[in-house]
Amino acid sequence: MADARTRNRYFDDLFSTPDLAWMGQNTNHVPAHPAVAEAMIRSVEAGEFNAYAPPMGFEALRSAIVADLGAGSAEALVTEGGVNALAMICKARAKPGTTLVTTDPTWKWPCLFAEQAGAEVVQIPIYDPATSFKLTPEALRAAVDERCAIIYIVDPNNPLGIRYEREEITAFAEIARSVGALMIHDCTYRDFADGHTPVLQVAPEGTVVSLSFSKWLGLAGMRIGTLVAEPKLVDEFSAASTSVLGASVVAQRAAMAGLSVKPEWMQEVRRLDRANKAMIVTAAETAGLSVPVPVSHGNFLVLETAGTGVSPEAIVEAARREGVMIRQGRYHTAAFGDRFIKVSTSVPGAWAERFCEGLPRYIETARTLNDIPALF
Ligand SMILES: Cc1ncc(COP(=O)(O)O)c(C=O)c1O
Secondary structure (H helix, E strand, C coil): CHHHHHHHHHHHHHHCCCCCCCCCCCCCCCCCCCHHHHHHHHHCCCHHHHHHCCCCCCHHHHHHHHHHHCCCCCCEEEEHHHHHHHHHHHHHHHCCCEEEEEECCCCHHHHHHHHHCCCCEEEECCCCCCHHCCCCHHHHHHHHCCCCEEEEECCCCCCCCCCCCHHHHHHHHHHHHCCCHHHHHHHCCCCHHHCCCHHHHHHCCEEEEEEEECCCCCHHHCCCCCECCCCHHHHHHHCCCCCCCCCEEEEEEEEHHHHCCHHHHHHHHHHHHHHHHHHHHHHHHHHCEECCCCCCCCCCCEEHHHHHCCCCCHHHHHHHCEECEEEEEEHCCCCCCCHHEEEEEECCCCHHHHHHHHHHHHHHHHCCCCCCCCCC
């Protein structure tokens, strides 16, 4: 519990830091679209929060999610954040004697959920320019056997920002099918990608897509996400749910409004995101960092720190002291985490400018830091 409390205080302190620039969790801080803000206000004013939502989500939202994904005959189950969609799926499938196979780096929480259920986690290293920082079908095939219950692919990958081609997704799904495993395609960042193929478009059976409204729509604090799969799998996963009373009503109203203005909203978000990325790449290279994946399909960038002579943690702590939250690589990966920091880019331009202006100073401060407190 000591760790849990320290972690809680860490985030509580961040929340109470005046004018904090949130650039560590890939959240979206572009001021909300008026239609989304209005939908939430209208819902609150009508007292809709007094009632429970339908347990699988409002029907209109479930249909809109499937249509937006282009997932044909699949069905959506609305959850309290993408994280709970993933927890539910892991609870349904991970068992002692099974494996969850994923990449390194990956998004770490589903690994924890699988381990909690008694499964073993197998991570395939992908931090390698020789494979363009991607998982290859060959590497995946070599890592799976009949024990494999789940293949978990984050695409675009957080933190690397790579994305997979249609052929690669098709190959991963075929490998999953060959060993009787479920393929989870975590498409949380798909709306920041140039071109993206959800697995349901190429292999609609035995696969599931998880999605979030935290990143593209900026609803992280509202806690709303979804899983999309064939009805048979949705039934199976629902049976493992602990969220039997549904997700937030207000969040669902916001999500529906967001989907209705999505093209216009994302055009503006991506314009800002692209401009911030360009500015940050230049500032990072000038300050002696390097950018292994310069074209990131997520709303974030990995910046390698070797050229600075200081650790990622020291830079993160120095930035935190100036009210800028960025992330140390070790949050994502023990094997490669000493190489990089990660910076989120779906933020107001003024925040990105603040980070760029401060970066040389963070590095200088980092040289003087001896005791770095725990970072999360
Ligand atoms: C890859 C990935 N999946 C899922 C999530 C969960 O998102 P949420 O629970 O906020 O919808 C995140 C959040 O950082 C993520 O990076």
